[in-house]
Amino acid sequence: MTEPKVTAASLQPEQWTLSSNQALQIFITEPSGAKHFQPAFTYPVFGEAEQIFGFKDLVIFLCFDHCTFYPFLNVRYSEKLSDESLEEPKDQLLKFLPESTIFKDEEEWADAIQEEQENYTIPGTQFGETFTQGGSSYAIYKIDLKSERGLELLKRLQFLTLLFIEAASYIDSTDELWDLYVLYKVDDPKLPSVVGLCTAYNYWKYPGGKNFDEGKEEVRKKLSQFIILPTHQGNHLGGQFYNRLFELWKSDPKVVEIVVEDPNESFDDLRDRSDFSRLVEQNIFDLRSIDMNLVNSDWWETTRREQKLERRQFSRLVEMLLLQKLKSPSPNVTNKEVRLFIKKRLFEKNKEALAGLDEATRRDKLHTAYESLAQDYYRIMEPLKLKRENEALDNGANKKPKLE
Incomplete structure (x- = not known):
C-alpha cells in the first residue's frame, strides 16, 4: 500500500x-x-x-x-x-x-x-604597526582586491556582513574605490587568525579649480562596514581597530574628511568614545581652555578640518566636552550657555519639523530633546572616567588628561 x-x-x-x-x-x-x-x-x-x-x-x-x-x-x-x-x-x-x-x-x-x-601569506599589505592587546599581538592588513586570493578572501568574509549588519549588502569588488581592511591576531605569524573586518569607500572630492588643475587629489573616506567577530568581542579590539584605521587615514594628505555610513547604535557608541578619547588624549580637547568664546570662534572649524571629522560628529564631540566641563572642579561655562549652544544645533537639524509648532510647544520639544541628548552623552562618557592627574589640577601644569 x-x-x-x-x-x-x-x-x-x-x-x-x-x-x-x-x-x-x-x-x-x-x-x-x-x-x-x-x-x-x-x-x-x-x-x-x-x-x-x-x-x-x-x-x-x-x-x-x-x-x-x-x-x-x-x-x-x-x-x-x-x-x-x-x-x-x-x-x-x-x-x-x-x-x-x-x-x-x-x-x-x-x-x-x-x-x-601551507606557506600561507595574507593577501595584502600591513596597514600600520603591530600592536598588543590583552597579551596577544594584532595587525591590520589592507587586502589586495585585485589579486585572486584577495578577492577570494572578500567572498569568504562578506557573508558575515549580512549576518551582523542590518541592511548590509555586498560591496562591488570591481569598483577600485572600495578598500577592505582585515584585523588579524598574529601570535603565530604563519597562521594568523581573522578577528574583524572593515570596508571603506573613497569618494572623490573636487579640490577647487587651482588644485584640480595642478592634479591635487582629495578624498572623503567613508567607513561602510565594521565587524569584530563575536569570538573576539569584549577585548576592546573594536576601539583599537577603529582608532588605528582613523589615525592612518587622517595621516594621508589626500583624505580630507572621514565619515561613517549609517552607523548602528553600538557602533555610534564605539565611535563617540573613541573619537572623544583620542581628542582628549592628544590634547586637542582641553578642559582648562574650553569656553563658549572658543567654541564660537574659528577654533571650531579649524580644529574640525585638522581632525578630518564631519560636522555632525565634531558638533557632538564638542557638546560632550562642554557637558564634561560642567562637571569639572572649575567650570568657566554655565548650564544655560551649554544648553542654548546644544539647542541651537538641535533646532537647525529639526527646523522643518519644529516650524509648524507654536512657540511653547517648540520650546518644550527642544528642551526634551536636549535633556535626552545630555543624558545620552553622559552615558557615553561615563565608562571613560575622565580624570586629570592631581598635580595638573593643583598647579596648572601642562599635562594631558588621563582616560582610565
Whole structure:
C-alpha cells in the first residue's frame, strides 16, 4: 500500500516552522578548538520573517577556518514536507557563499584547509604597526582586491556582513574605490587568525579649480562596514581597530574628511568614545581652555578640518566636552550657555519639523530633546572616567588628561 503524501495542508504549520536565526549555527575553527556563535540577522538569506518552513529538526552548520576562512556547510533535518515549492536551506545559503564552499564532505574541507595553510601569506599589505592587546599581538592588513586570493578572501568574509549588519549588502569588488581592511591576531605569524573586518569607500572630492588643475587629489573616506567577530568581542579590539584605521587615514594628505555610513547604535557608541578619547588624549580637547568664546570662534572649524571629522560628529564631540566641563572642579561655562549652544544645533537639524509648532510647544520639544541628548552623552562618557592627574589640577601644569 502506498503511504499518503505528507502535505503542508494536512499538518499544523508551526510544527514545521523554525527560526532561521536559531537554525544557523556558525563556528570558527581555531587552534584551541571550534568557537561557536549565532547570527544577529538572517533575513537577507531566508526572508523578512527569518523563518524556515517545511523541515523538522533542522540544523545548519556553517564553519570557517580561523586563518583562511575556508567555508564548510552542512545541513541536517529529520523530515521534509513533500512540497515541490520548498527550497532547500543549502541552496538558499549557497547563493550568498563563495563557490569554493565545501558541502557535507568534512574530510575534503580539512584537506583543503591544510593545503591552503601551507606557506600561507595574507593577501595584502600591513596597514600600520603591530600592536598588543590583552597579551596577544594584532595587525591590520589592507587586502589586495585585485589579486585572486584577495578577492577570494572578500567572498569568504562578506557573508558575515549580512549576518551582523542590518541592511548590509555586498560591496562591488570591481569598483577600485572600495578598500577592505582585515584585523588579524598574529601570535603565530604563519597562521594568523581573522578577528574583524572593515570596508571603506573613497569618494572623490573636487579640490577647487587651482588644485584640480595642478592634479591635487582629495578624498572623503567613508567607513561602510565594521565587524569584530563575536569570538573576539569584549577585548576592546573594536576601539583599537577603529582608532588605528582613523589615525592612518587622517595621516594621508589626500583624505580630507572621514565619515561613517549609517552607523548602528553600538557602533555610534564605539565611535563617540573613541573619537572623544583620542581628542582628549592628544590634547586637542582641553578642559582648562574650553569656553563658549572658543567654541564660537574659528577654533571650531579649524580644529574640525585638522581632525578630518564631519560636522555632525565634531558638533557632538564638542557638546560632550562642554557637558564634561560642567562637571569639572572649575567650570568657566554655565548650564544655560551649554544648553542654548546644544539647542541651537538641535533646532537647525529639526527646523522643518519644529516650524509648524507654536512657540511653547517648540520650546518644550527642544528642551526634551536636549535633556535626552545630555543624558545620552553622559552615558557615553561615563565608562571613560575622565580624570586629570592631581598635580595638573593643583598647579596648572601642562599635562594631558588621563582616560582610565
